[in-house]
Amino acid sequence: MTDFGTFVGEARAPFHTGPGDQYVYIAAMAEASQRLGNRGKDPRAVAKEQLAFVHQRFVPPRRFGEARRLLHEHRTAVLSGPPGSGRHTAAQMLLYEPAAGPGIHEVDPEDGEDGRATLDRRAVVDGDRLLLDLSDCGATGLLGELSDFRSVLEERDARLVVVLPPHLRDLLTAELHRLMVHVDRPRTDQVLMRYLRRAHLTPPPAALAVPDLDGFLADAPMRDVARLAEGIRRARDAAPAGSFGEWWPGPLAQLREDDPEGAQWVDTLTDGRQRALALTVAMLQGATPDTVHAAVTALLEEAGHPEDERPRLDRTDLNTELSKLGCPTGPDGRVRYAKPRRARTVLAHFWSYFPGLRPEFHAWVARCVRDLRLDREERDRFIEHFAEQALRTGHPEELRSLARKWTDRGGHGLMPDAAKVLAAGVSHDVHGRAVRQQILADARQHGDQSRAYRLALTVVCAQVMAVNHPDQALVRLHHLAREEDGDRRPALDSLLGLATSERRLCALLLSRLATSGLGPTGFRWPGDTRVFLALAEAVARQPALCTGPAATERLTECLAAVFAHRPHEEWAPHVGTWLTAAAAARTPAHRDALLATLAAAAAPYPAAAGRTYVLSQQWVRASGSDRAQRREVAERYRRRLDTAQGIGRPPTEPEPPDTDAAPEAPR
Incomplete structure (x- = not known):
């Protein structure tokens, strides 16, 4: 489409793209969203708040001014520095502009359909502020693409900051080496x-x-x-x-994690039940004695510990056992370690020094969350402690495994727990990329995954990943939406909500649909037709989402593929929506751009052109109060269609017909 001017529009809730009852999905997604801490907040707004928070506390490192000068003069700056030097934050602050519209765009180079790392020039939009962090991905091949990628910056009035680990500095071209600044830690x-x-x-x-x-x-x-x-x-x-x-x-x-006394204390625990109880209390700080008892019993069973064969009344009571461990029941009836740091020490000790028991710990956590009557805080604490230790010891794959266990039975009751454990890894400093790549692999292949698991992936992408990695979230939601069936399509709802939150994200989805998605016979994935038609309706309602010749070309190309290769029953209802949007457009430019795009897509295919014309006349007659306005829009569409087919002149200001009779259909 051509430039539509200013239009304010933002998705604040999921689109309902099917007529079915969505109660089960919405209830599960609402609980998961609350437990992830977002409580319905727009992820892109959260990202802006985070950047503003960092900006208020930022201390510029040495040579930051030089980097700013290079960015201003050359549209590119390369920051190099050791891990922990604040190089990523410095890159964000170089690009930070509080008054600008969309936020900083962190380029993800690893989401090609073939899985190869690549930089996509088509993902750059006008005025973009791009951050490419090569610290934790296979960056060697990407360095050769940077020069070509930079060529689009001036064309789009964009800026790029590259974060480069020191060991790659010698691989830079001479051109990029002149744009490199080594940043040291600020004080x-x-x-x-x-x-x-x-x-x-x-x-x-x-x-x-x-x-x-x-x-x-x-x-x-x-x-x-x-x-x-x-x-x-x-x-x-x-x-x-x-x-x-x-x-x-x-x-x-x-x-x-400095508690040498605590580490020595753990070493003194020589009895298996004592050790199990110490670990259980550390995982469930603040739980009731009943919960602790049920959890420690489950741990002993998972670890294969022999049962105590003494009569129950001969055994030490739980209160005495807890008191001996320094974690008595408090006045509120909850069990905690008297020394606050002790719980962290115990967790770190067991995960570090009992590696052979990690599979049993994993099974224990899965069982307790599934079977015990834990309240929401206890569940969250239990899951957070497990995720922290799994990530600390270098096993991010355990998060996915646990999420699959909780959702493989098909019910949605444990879906929020699955989302919680996956979310813990998505933004992790060290293992976040690995977790996001696992999610990408799962989103790409439907396989034997349950609907509950794919719903958990949907929630994590939409609510957590979209905050700092919106492009990656959009790619994963697109894969999930392609495979949805039935009336309830939460991944499609979430995909549209994200894509319509920023013009750049809308352009990214259109690019995916028009490039990797299209083949000689239309969309390669059947689900992409549904995705595109839903996106096209959103664009019709918010035309500012799709501006510029590149976006218009992709929109027209996709719409033409639908007209050419899909039965008219599939797309006919959307034509009326498009015409209604044209009638409600805020400016004549908006209206004419919508009609021109529809006409350009239908014109090469006589059957589609004739069908859209007939639909426009039916659309006019279906109205009572605004029939005159609709008649004018339909006439404008007919003239646009004639022009696109080469049988008429470009429309100027046509007079609308004065009867309800349908004009002759275009040839």
């Missing part, structure tokens, strides 16, 4: 102080110079400095009458 005491001041904490500089704190700040990654500041804020909120010197030691110890 971490200044970063911590900036975070604290935003939390209304103003300790004197001398308070940060104590040996323990100073030693931590000497080599801590920037993300850990931010976590320390957040921990200090929480400690202040929990004990506002205290002092800064009382607030920082606890959060610092948690970050360091």
Whole structure:
């Protein structure tokens, strides 16, 4: 389409693309969304809030000004620095413009249909601010594509910042080497102080110079400095009458996982039941004694521990066992370790030093979430602890395995739990890419996956991945939507909600449909016809989503493929929707662009051209109050169709017909 001017439109809820009862899906998705912490917030709005949060606390590293100059003069800057130096955040802040519309576009080079890493020039839209992080992917082949990829920047008035690990610097071309800046860590005491001041904490500089704190700040990654500041804020909120010197030691110890006394204590546990009870309490801090008892019994069974054959009244009661472990039942009737850091120490010890029992721990977690009557907080805590340890020990695949176990029976009751465990890995600093690639592989192949599992993938992509990786989320939702059947199509709803949230994302979906999706006989995947027709209706309602010749060409190409290769019963209802959108267009330019696109797509196919013309006349007669307006739109469409077929002149301002009789159909 041509440029439509200004139009404000945003999807705030899922589209209903089928007539069926969606209660089961919506209820399960609503619970999962709440447990993931979004509570219905637009993921793209969450991303903007996160960038604003970081901007307020950002301390520029040395040579940041030079990088800004290079970006301004050459539209490209390459940032190199060691892990933990804040290089990714520095790249975000180079591109950050609070007043700009869409946010920063993080380029994902690994989502080609063939699975190969590639940079897609077609995904760049006007005014784009692009961030390409090559830190944790196979980047060697991509470096050769950068020069060609950069050629589109000036054409689209776009900017690009590349994050490059130091070991790849020598592989840069001479052209890109001139655009490289090595960024060093900013002063971490200044970063911590900036975070604290935003939390209304103003300790004197001398308070940060104590040996323990100073030693931590000497080599801590920037993300850990931010976590320390957040921990200090929480400690202040929990004990506002205290002092800064009382607030920082606890959060610092948690970050360091520094509890030598606790590690020695775990070593003293020589009885299997004691060890099982210690691990259970660590996983279920704050649970009731009944829950702890049921969970420890399940753990002992999964581990194959022999049963205690003594009569029950001869055994030590649970309260005594818990007290001996230093985790008595509190006044609220809940079980916790008396020493707050002890739970983390126990978890780390068992996952690190009992590697042979990890399969049993995995089965135990699956069983407890499935069978025990855990409340929502207990379930979330249990899942979070498992995910944290699985990721810490380098086993992100266990998250997927657990999600499959909870959903393979077909019911939706455990779908929110499956979404919770997958979400824990999606944004992980180290293993996030691996988890996202696992999700991509699952989305691509339907296989023996249950609907509940694919619904969990849908929720995670739409609610979590879409925040910081919207392109990747869109690709995965597209694969999921292709395979949906029946009236209830949550993946398609989520895909449309994401694609219509930004013009760039709409262009990306159109590009996928028009390039990899089209073949000689129409769409390669049958489900893409449904996806496209739903997207086309959204574009008709919000024409600003599809501006510029490239997007118009793709839209027309896809629409023409539908007219050429699909039965008219499949697309006929959408023609009326398109005409209604043209009648309701805010400007004549919007209206004429919609009609021109419809005509250009139908004109090469006489049967489709004739059918759309007949449908336009039926659309006119189906109305009562606005028939005159509809008649004018239909006449404009007829003239556009004649022009597209080469049998008429471009329309100027035609007079609408003055009767209800249908004009002669175009040849």
